[in-house]
Structure formats: C-alpha cells, structure tokens
Amino acid sequence: MKKQHHHHIRNCSLFAMLFALALGTLHAQHDPFRVEIPDIPGYKTLRCDLHMHTVFSDGQVWPAVRASEASREGLAAIAMTDHQERRRNVYDEKVSRNYSFEIASKAAPKNLVVIPGTEVTYGMPPGHFNAIFIKDADAMSTTDWRKALEEAKKQGAFITWNHPRWENQQAHITRWLPEHEEIFQNGWMQGIEVANGSLYSPHAFQWALDKKLTMIGASDVHAPIQNGYDFQKGEHRTTTIVFAKEATAASIREALDNRRTAVYFREFIYGEEQWLRPLVEACLSVKVAHNVGSNTQTPRFVVTIKNNSGLTFKLLKVVPGEKPAFYRDYLVKPHSSRGIGVGFPDETGSDEVVFQVSNFLTSPETPLTFTVKLPKTPKDKRVKSKAKAK
Numbered sequence: 001m002k003k004q005h006h007h008h009i010r011n012c013s014l015f016a017m018l019f020a021l022a023l024g025t026l027h028a029q030h031d032p033f034r035v036e037i038p039d040i041p042g043y044k045t046l047r048c049d050l051h052m053h054t055v056f057s058d059g060q061v062w063p064a065v066r067a068s069e070a071s072r073e074g075l076a077a078i079a080m081t082d083h084q085e086r087r088r089n090v091y092d093e094k095v096s097r098n099y100s101f102e103i104a105s106k107a108a109p110k111n112l113v114v115i116p117g118t119e120v121t122y123g124m125p126p127g128h129f130n131a132i133f134i135k136d137a138d139a140m141s142t143t144d145w146r147k148a149l150e151e152a153k154k155q156g157a158f159i160t161w162n163h164p165r166w167e168n169q170q171a172h173i174t175r176w177l178p179e180h181e182e183i184f185q186n187g188w189m190q191g192i193e194v195a196n197g198s199l200y201s202p203h204a205f206q207w208a209l210d211k212k213l214t215m216i217g218a219s220d221v222h223a224p225i226q227n228g229y230d231f232q233k234g235e236h237r238t239t240t241i242v243f244a245k246e247a248t249a250a251s252i253r254e255a256l257d258n259r260r261t262a263v264y265f266r267e268f269i270y271g272e273e274q275w276l277r278p279l280v281e282a283c284l285s286v287k288v289a290h291n292v293g294s295n296t297q298t299p300r301f302v303v304t305i306k307n308n309s310g311l312t313f314k315l316l317k318v319v320p321g322e323k324p325a326f327y328r329d330y331l332v333k334p335h336s337s338r339g340i341g342v343g344f345p346d347e348t349g350s351d352e353v354v355f356q357v358s359n360f361l362t363s364p365e366t367p368l369t370f371t372v373k374l375p376k377t378p379k380d381k382r383v384k385s386k387a388k389a390k
C-alpha cells in the first residue's frame with residue numbers, strides 16, 4: 001500500500017514535468033492557426049475576411065461554422081456575403097437572405113465582429129459585387145444590376161467589385177468596362193478585390209491606387225476553410241488587413257471608408273506605402289553591431305533583423321537607383337532573427353544599407369524599401385582595436 005502511494009507521487013511529478021515541457025513548446029512555436037500582426041501607431045491591425053459563403057447560397061457550411069473558423073484563426077471580423085442568385089442549397093425561396101448573418105452573429109464570440117452583407121451576382125459586365133454593412137439583403141433581389149447596386153447604396157452599403165480577374169468572366173484581359181465606369185461614377189463602388197482566394201489581380205491593385213478605391217483581400221470561401229489552407233504548413237486565408245481605431249464594426253467601416261487597408265495574400269502584402277511602412281517598422285526591430293575583433297575579410301557590421309510577427313519577410317540588399325545585378329536575398333521567417341554582415345572593405349563611401357522587401361508591394365511593380373543607417377567608424381579604428389586586443 002505504501003509502495004503504491006510512492007509510485008503515485010512519482011507519476012504525478014512526471015506528469016507535471018511533461019505538462020511544463022508541453023507548455024514551453026506551445027509558447028515557442030506559436031499557434032499555427034493565427035498569424036500575429038502587430039498594431040501600428042494610432043491604429044489596431046485587424047485581419048478581416050469580408051467575403052464568404054454558407055449553405056444559404058452555394059457554400060457547404062452552416063453560418064455558425066464560419067464564425068467558429070474565423071475565431072480559431074484570430075480574425076477580427078467577417079462579412080456574411082451569400083449570393084443573391086446562386087441559392088443552390090436553399091429549397092424554399094421564402095427563406096430570408098438575412099439568415100446567414102443572423103445565425104453567424106448569434107454564434108460568434110464577443111471579440112469577433114460579424115458584418116451583414118450579400119453578393120450580387122451578374123454576368124460580365126458588370127460581374128459580381130459585394131454589398132456589406134447593409135440593412136436588408138432581401139431588398140437587393142433583382143435581375144437588374146443597376147437596381148441592386150442602387151438599393152445597396154440606399155442602404156448605406158460599402159460596395160466592392162469582386163474578383164475582376166476571374167477566368168470565368170474575363171478570360172484573357174482584365175478590363176475596366178464602361179459599366180464599371182458608370183458604377184464608379186454613381187458611387188456604387190468603394191472597394192475592389194486585389195486578391196480573392198488564390199487569385200491576385202495586378203490590374204485591380206493599380207486601379208485601387210489610381211481611382212482611390214479601398215484594397216480588399218478575401219477568401220471567398222465556399223468549402224470548410226481547412227480544405228483550402230493547410231495551417232500546419234503556415235498557410236493562411238486571403239484577408240484584408242484593416243487599420244482601425246477600435247475592433248468594432250463602426251471603426252472597421254470608418255477605416256474602409258478612409259482606405260486604411262492592405263491585402264494579405266500568401267506571403268505578399270499589397271498596399272500603399274503609408275500603411276506598409278509603419279507595418280514593417282512594427283514587425284521588424286533592427287540592431288547594428290560592430291563586428292569587433294574581426295580581420296579585413298569579414299564585415300564591419302552585423303545588422304540583426306528580428307521579426308516580431310507571424311509574417312514572412314523576403315529581403316534583398318540593393319544599391320539605391322540600381323537594379324540588383326545579382327540577387328542576395330535573406331528570408332526572415334515568422335518570429336525569428338537574421339544576422340546580415342555588411343560593410344566589407346571593398347564597399348566604399350556609403351554609411352547606409354538599403355533593403356527591398358520583395359514581398360511587400362506598394363504598386364504591382366514596386367517593392368517597399370527600407371534603409372538601415374550604419375554608425376560611422378574611421379577605417380583605422382578597427383586596426384587599432386585589433387592591435388589593442390593583441
């Protein structure tokens with residue numbers, strides 16, 4: 001009896017040890033479902049998916065599942081945008097188009113904002129549009145796209161042109177047609193999908209910059225989310241990064257109206273420099289250290305770049321104003337550091353290092369650059385310190 005008791009205690013401590021080990025591992029690895037992205041000065045950085053489907057149109061899941069999936073991934077907001085027309089899973093026409101929002105918002109935890117919406121679905125032109133922040137989806141049921149968009153506008157909706165590059169509708173060239181110009185001029189288009197699921201549109205990106213439209217990235221998910229993304233491999237759904245004052249519906253709407261967004265697609269971030277620069281600065285901390293005690297063949301400085309986020313950074317060391325003659329790139333993985341040697345003896349003159357972030361684009365052709373200032377050191381100082389060491 002006594003022996004048994006002894007055994008029991010030993011098992012307990014073993015369990016405690018294993019438990020502590022497990023906790024330590026979790027802390028080190030980070031939750032693979034969540035991509036941690038820091039806030040920027042003045043704004044919260046919110047990952048939002050503003051385009052998705054449920055069984056109330058041609059999607060495969062119940063609306064509450066969408067809330068659960070989004071919550072698991074740490075998203076701040078989702079918009080329920082079931083089709084007006086493709087109600088393949090709805091067997092009774094009397095079923096309201098507002099149900100998917102009502103069900104998802106009831107099921108959602110408090111920290112997930114659920115936004116009412118609908119997708120009005122027409123052939124090209126003009127194609128598909130999302131109206132979100134609407135009051136009544138049923139009122140938009142019409143075969144006349146002008147009437148549908150007019151009604152959305154009347155309800156105060158934020159309207160987005162969806163997947164302009166979709167092969168089914170614009171097979172070869174992505175065009176801004178007269179109908180899109182009409183929609184734009186009427187104030188029936190505030191946003192454009194730069195990325196939708198696995199589809200990226202450089203045209204939409206350029207139009208967003210030129211016409212001052214809000215950049216949107218969305219999953220447009222129809223199946224269960226894990227069918228499209230392998231979270232264990234670091235994959236994540238396409239989303240809009242919204243820079244909002246608060247994590248509320250009103251605040252997200254205000255940010256969308258003022259174009260404070262970026263698009264997160266695979267490892268890419270698309271957006272204006274005014275948002276990408278503070279985002280990069282919030283994610284990366286840079287330290288420059290003298291490479292003390294080194295000989296003339298080794299770099300004078302080591303620039304250590306620490307990535308405090310779940311995003312990936314692909315850096316390219318460049319000479320300003322020159323196209324990279326050869327590629328020396330540095331991958332800074334999520335939650336990791338990378339030391340880069342700079343200031344070799346044959347590099348003369350410059351006291352700064354310029355990096356391109358090749359996966360952060362401020363236009364379809366333009367990667368964001370950032371500059372690291374090097375401290376000034378007289379050339380002979382290194383020799384001196386070396387002599388001193390001897």
Ligand SMILES: [Zn+2]
Pocket residue numbers: 119121128162163
């Ligand atoms: Zn669509």
Ligand SMILES: [Zn+2]
Pocket residue numbers: 051052053119220
């Ligand atoms: Zn859709």
